[in-house]
Amino acid sequence: MNSKYALVVFLCVLMLSGCSVGKRELNDLALVMAVGIDKGSKERLVKITAQIARPADARGQTGAPSGQTGDPIWSASAEGETIFQAIRNLSTFSSRRVFWAHNFIIVINEDLAKEGIRDIIDFFTRNPELRMRTWVVVTPNKASQIVSTVTGLEVVPGEALDKLFRYTSISLQAPRTQMLDLQAAYLSDSAQPLLARVRFVKRGVSNKKIGQSGDFNQVELAGAGVFKGDKLVxxxxxxxxRGVIPFVDSLDTGMLILPCPEDKQKKMTIELKHQKFTVTPSFQNNQPAFDVSYQTTGSVVESACPFGLEERNKVKAIERMMEKVKKKEFENIVHKAQHHFKSDFLELGKVFYNKYPLEWRKMAADWETIFQTAEVNVHTTAKIDDTVLLKKQTNPGSVTK
Known part of the structure; x- marks a missing residue:
């Protein structure tokens, strides 16, 4: 019995000692919230900028206690021949160990992205400390500036950018691409990468001071960057x-602004709900083809030309306009993908492969060329059923007292 107790005690001691191995105190870590990647000051150099949170100062206080700066972040930049070397160079002047596990976003300058982002994908997918659910974006601005500027409602800019992408499904201004998605598209022979694009704009602030209105940089969603392989094209x-999102992501609500049926100078706003989007591939005469089907219902949430539900001819006219606008939207983006960029960022190849894996093997090597001539037919259906329209027009003086 004594030997058994001794064994238990020995194992407990091992477990306790194991807990201390590799232990990292929070006060010893520099927590990276965002990282920017630019071209270096010299050829073949890369510049890394890390946005590091100041835990003691990231509370939004207006005054800083003794020994503190009051700034919620500290931005540090370093250059190197490789990303890893640049990051190691950060440690030459950082008093804490740079810790990447809490990073929200990777911002890549477009000039660098045009030369290729293979090394970026390779590094951020190899490092076990880095999360694959990190957002990845491109910007026409300096990435170092994007990650070094306090913007939005959040105290820490990296967190503000993270939340910006959480709710981008409402605005549909940019795709939501994480490192996991980027790696999958880059390694795939049936799809091409598509990254969100952000940029600086001058915006006012709520607590305006004299001469400051509109003088502050804010980060906004600004479309998407299209890639061919690892290069921005x-x-x-x-x-x-708006025409791309249904191909690559799930649909939430949407919005359309249409002219009034009888007065094109006046506008109405349609909220799109219950959107359904499907891409069905087919294979005939050794040629792939795709049928794109889009269905939606809408509500008139704002109108400069009020009318009632009983005016079915006007309701039908609006439905036809909705169908026409959405059809053109999808056809335009398909044409741009096939003939302008010649890049399958719409993931049509992936859809074809899922249904016709054997046929795909024969054309995978030539998909870039085949994709450009594949037939894509778009069908749209729109209805206004759950509507905010009243039964009768809301004309002035229509209510009898």
Whole structure:
């Protein structure tokens, strides 16, 4: 019995000692919230900028206690021939160990992305300390500036950017791509990477001071960056992204602004709900083809030309306009993918592979060329059923006292 107790005590001691191995105190870590990647000051150098949170100062106080700066973040930059060397160079002047596990976002400058992001994908997917659920974006601005500027409602800019992408499904201004998605698209022979695009804009602030209105940089969603392999080949504007999102992500609510049926100068706003989007591949005469089907219902949430539910001819006219606008939206983005960028960022190859794996093997090597001539037919259906329309027009003086 004594030997058994001794064994138990020995194992407990081992477990207790194991807990201290590799232990990292929070006060010894520099927690990275965002990272920016730019071209270096010299050829073949890369510049890394880390946005590091100041836990003691990231409370939003207006005054800083003794020994503190009052700034919620500290930004540090270093250069190197490789990303790893640049990061190691950060440690030459950081008083804490740089810790990447809490990083929200990776921002890549577009000039660097045009030369290729293979090394970026390789590094951030190999390092076990880095999360694969980190957002990845491109920007026409300096990435170092994007991650070093306090913007939005959040105290820590990295957290503000993270939340910006959580709710981008409402605005549909940019895709939501994480490192896991980027790696999958880059390694795939049936899809191409598509990254969100962000940029600086001058915005006012709520607590305005004299001369400060509109003088502050804010980060906003600005469309998408289209890749071919690991190189950025072009960008999509925010309104074009609305046609891309259904191909690559789930749909939430949407919005359409249409002219009034009888007065084109006046506008109405339609909220799109219960959207359903499917892409069905087919294979005939050794050629792939795709049928794109989109269905939605809508509510008139704002109108400069009030009318009632009983005016079915006007309701039908609005439904036809909805169908026409959405059909053109999808056809335009398909044309741009096939003939302008020649890049399958719509993931049509992936859809075809899922249904026709054997046929895919024969054309995978030539998919870039085959994709450009594949037939894509778009069908749209729109209805206004759950509507905010009243039974009768809301004309002035229509209520009898």
């Amino acid at each position: 072009g960008t999509l504007k925010p309104f074009e992204v």
